[in-house]
Amino acid sequence: MKKNNIDQSFGKQEVSNKKRERLIRSVFNKVAPRYDLMNDAMSFGIHRLWKHKLVKLAKPQANQLIVDLAGGTGDVAMKMMAKNNLVLVADPSLAMLTEGKKHHKIQCIATTGEQLALADNSVDTVTIAFGVRNMTRMEEGLKEILRVLKPNGRILCLEFSTPHKWLKPFYNLYSYYVIPRLGAWIAKQPEAYTYLIESIRRFPDQEEMKQIMQKTGFSEVHYHNVSFGIACIHIGTKL
Ligand SMILES: C[S@@+](CC[C@H](N)C(=O)[O-])C[C@H]1O[C@@H](n2cnc3c(N)ncnc32)[C@H](O)[C@@H]1O
Structure with missing residues (x-):
């Protein structure tokens, strides 16, 4: 079982919600110019395959309003x-x-997930890739997504998760030793990538995330692991 006090942590520090929000905002402001390059370097480009799968499952169609929340530099939106x-x-x-x-x-x-600047029942699909982990009040964010979705609208959430047991030792070595060094070298922000690793470690696993989404009010919640559970796509419907 993972530690779920993600709302009040930043890396290894325990911080207030307000401070966490501020620190996270500053992480993304600092890494923005090198964010896409760093994503490719860290994942050997595999994040593109995960996002491709997310889009395939989302099945975008004509006349839909789709919101890519925590959309960052817009690669999923494209x-x-x-x-x-x-x-x-x-x-x-x-x-x-x-x-x-x-x-x-x-x-x-420009909006946070916890206070979405969108009307009730207005959106067909919300995608969120590597975003819920950065919300300081994830459950509030999920409730907001539920509010703005139309009936039968869906959320598709791609997030790091818990890999299969056999992969864990390699994955841990890579996360703790390689990623912060890549962060220092490419993005010049090692502490931002230490935050990344720690926030992944504290994030709920596949089944816990499914339960959180069900508790929020999503129906038909299910998930697809990608790359042996390194990441996972959770899907839920607003009935
Ligand atoms: C890891 S990036 C993901 C970007 C993009 N979706 C991707 O997959 O490459 C996380 C994004 O979440 C955004 N973010 C941080 N706090 C947020 C919040 N409270 N609500 C919504 N988005 C947030 C950040 O600004 C950042 O762009």
């Missing part, structure tokens, strides 16, 4: 674009959104 649909990137970090706008034609709103 893949979600289909004929005559509207895809919005929602993220509180102006630095991440600005970086995204340099490379893609994306439409953005």
